[in-house]
Amino acid sequence: MNLVLFGPPGAGKGTQAQSVCQNYGLGHLATGNLFRTHISNETPLGLRVKSILDSGELVPDSIVLDMVKEEIQKDDFKNGVVFDGFPRTVAQAEGLEEVLLNMGLTIDAFIMLDVPEEMLVQRLLSRGEGRSDDTEEKITHRLEVYRKETSPVKGYYEANGHVYSILGTGSIDEVYSRIQSVLDSLRK
Numbered sequence: 001m002n003l004v005l006f007g008p009p010g011a012g013k014g015t016q017a018q019s020v021c022q023n024y025g026l027g028h029l030a031t032g033n034l035f036r037t038h039i040s041n042e043t044p045l046g047l048r049v050k051s052i053l054d055s056g057e058l059v060p061d062s063i064v065l066d067m068v069k070e071e072i073q074k075d076d077f078k079n080g081v082v083f084d085g086f087p088r089t090v091a092q093a094e095g096l097e098e099v100l101l102n103m104g105l106t107i108d109a110f111i112m113l114d115v116p117e118e119m120l121v122q123r124l125l126s127r128g129e130g131r132s133d134d135t136e137e138k139i140t141h142r143l144e145v146y147r148k149e150t151s152p153v154k155g156y157y158e159a160n161g162h163v164y165s166i167l168g169t170g171s172i173d174e175v176y177s178r179i180q181s182v183l184d185s186l187r188k
């Protein structure tokens with residue numbers, strides 16, 4: 001099973017992706033986490049993308065897709081993948097489709113976490129992960145980038161079916177059980 005867990009910054013994608021991966025035996029492919037690891041290890045890729053992450057802009061599609069293509073070959077993903085924070089543009093969604101097609105795979109479900117915008121800002125400001133892009137100004141910018149560049153990705157998947165919108169408010173467990181209902185209905 002291959003899933004895209006989608007939604008704005010602060011929707012809870014990372015937290016939910018971890019639970020889904022644990023309970024369904026899938027690999028967690030979070031492009032933001034991969035970039036942050038490159039940055040802290042000061043790899044050439046990390047040095048290249050650091051200022052982009054700091055500004056809240058998107059890393060160019062070709063860089064993201066090259067990283068995903070390499071990552072997805074790893075054994076962690078052989079039983080399926082939860083994509084978190086990717087695809088973030090329609091071009092990335094098209095690129096992903098091609099990568100998966102070459103591997104004989106497809107996206108089984110696109111799960112959208114819906115959270116009202118006021119709540120997103122509050123969640124991001126209070127999550128306390130010490131991220132350099134979690135200041136109020138940068139959060140506002142990331143939400144703008146999401147609206148302009150990322151939200152059209154939903155339309156891309158709607159055109160192919162398989163889109164499930166889930167309310168992302170309430171406790172972590174409540175949101176997880178909504179996701180679980182969708183995934184269990186897919187397996188029947």
Ligand code: AMP
Binds near residue numbers: 060084085086133142
């Ligand atoms: P995240 O951890 O998903 O909030 O991502 C943090 C930052 O990493 C974003 O604000 C972007 O600068 C960069 N990033 C992560 N994933 C992508 C992606 N799929 N495409 C472009 N930039 C990304």
